[in-house]
Amino acid sequence: MLKKYLLAPGPTPVPPEALAAMSMPMIHHRAPDFIPIFDAARTGLKHLYQTSNDVLILCSTGTGGMVAAVTNFFNRGDKVVVVNGGKFGERWIKICKAFGLEIIEINVDWGYTLNPARLEEVLKKESGVKGVFVQATETSTGVNHDIEAIAGIVKKHEEALLVVDAISSLVAHDLRTDAWGIDIMVGGSQKGLMLPPGLAFISVSEKAWKMAEQSKIEKFYFNLKVERKKQQDNQTNFTSAVTLIIGLNEAIKIIEKEGLDNVFKRHALLAHATREAVKALGMGLYAKEMPSNAVTAIEAPEGVDGQKIYKVLRERYGVTAAGGQDQAKGKIFRIAHLGYSDRFDIITAISAIEMTLKTLGAPVTLGKGVAVCEEILL
């Protein structure tokens, strides 16, 4: 028997309460039974987002939410700044490019965080910047960008919107939408919210809604102005992803029961234990600065292929982690501590890594990383 453990940075494991709720007989999205379900999901999301703004629910993956963020608030030729420190920074660039925005790219080396002073400088030099696009957690590198500092800078430029991809960091990190002034923040269901993929979330500030009035980019499926109107009546514009929204309510209940602050603390603790164990095992962290509490990118030991670690973890030990992408491929592997994750998930991960290193003939002291974890997690 090979039991399966999912420790990839999304999709993440789904709690049994949510699985059970999503297995109930189907209900109709236009029937009155669905209204309180949708209403509860909206209210819960606002709390998780720490906002009094609308948080809209879309039936798509997180990327659909990113596309909505570009196509609803901007125009072709609009000058925007994109922070690009990995695969998902690149995605912002690709989306902005696809819809004809003029991009000022701030390139950040993989494994590093944006120095907010660089953004400040660009915004000082360039006039008429309409938006700043950034990731909260750059999933490909396991690095966070300092959204609070970035928000403080963008706030000084009245005409610019701050657009944050928080798909991997929602509920893993304390992201204060209203207090910091995040105009648009995109989330997804299959990460900290512990659900299957299929929902995107997007919060929109009043300033962003005003910009939306001037946006001429064609949209239909992701037309947020229409969605807003419908969702304020607890309906979606098109068919609702009924099961996922029912699951979302269960996930929100689990989070509320633990308390949002405790959820942040748990993610911080699990991430800390993971990082310390990795270091104790003599491996490096790929994130040289501001490591994420959602995912840890681990440098493969000298002479060991990161993709091989991923493969042995999965095939021999039943642990599905993630490999590296693009320029990080082969150099790293990634372990998530995200969503429905507790101390023994981390113990399992570190234990499986120790055994995998042994299997691959890499130098390792069995139990050394686990001991560090136990010390931190007891």
Next chain:
Amino acid sequence: MLKKYLLAPGPTPVPPEALAAMSMPMIHHRAPDFIPIFDAARTGLKHLYQTSNDVLILCSTGTGGMVAAVTNFFNRGDKVVVVNGGKFGERWIKICKAFGLEIIEINVDWGYTLNPARLEEVLKKESGVKGVFVQATETSTGVNHDIEAIAGIVKKHEEALLVVDAISSLVAHDLRTDAWGIDIMVGGSQKGLMLPPGLAFISVSEKAWKMAEQSKIEKFYFNLKVERKKQQDNQTNFTSAVTLIIGLNEAIKIIEKEGLDNVFKRHALLAHATREAVKALGMGLYAKEMPSNAVTAIEAPEGVDGQKIYKVLRERYGVTAAGGQDQAKGKIFRIAHLGYSDRFDIITAISAIEMTLKTLGAPVTLGKGVAVCEEILL
């Protein structure tokens, strides 16, 4: 106790086999376990679509598939013909308009089917028509359009693509994609395929792929050329809607076991029984021609509000049907016999309708419609 019965034209009930499969622990869409699952879904869909073309799987509702059909194969200013015989014909118009296509609308009165000669005439008169958009089943009226005849006409116009919204009719009607020459056909998960909402399907002919080369409308989330390349490797461009695709495989297994031809026959028989029972109860069918085998739109008896029938059915008898939309609101109610539906679902529906009419003080002979159903279904 009030047991719930879902008899609306989507979402439809989900079979326990699919619910169970979708309740299994989450797996990762980039891990090797997912490859055979995705491959089986693709192969199964091709069979249901009766095509050797690609059938792409999108994470969205059916409307996302409709948007993909417009944005991937056409250009702003392209002249297209749209058949508009109801709410979903209107949706084609809205989408084509949103992306700047030039629309020649063929208006069909609600409750009636397109006379194919009208299309032939329009295509003779107008030159340079790039596409013809139509519904197989117009869900709002319960009417089918004659896709075989329409395809025969469009085929004579080499430069035009036939684009069919088969969201409600896939597997309820025999739609021969390749044999008839349907270039693009859109389906959805929450109808005949018996799944929760969240997946759209789209088949694309070689002729349509050629047109795609010239399409300049911006797209990113629904970029079918990129999806095709990825999906031929059993991956999706963005995160896969893992659970729904696992459920899709179960639904396909159920359909294959019954046999696609038998599935068509079952839908035809259940629809026939429903219509005969409705007539025996002295009510009219809203579909004056070519009634759909997916959904029956029933005219409320003289002096009875259709929305009230919907309400009593739901609140007193636990049966969720659908009301009428827009100009049909109040005049009709709709009963689906779609997907995971057998004879006793129809008996339940007709029995609930009989009791509802009695409750509302409308003239009705209890058991009369049920007797007609039994006669047909035994």
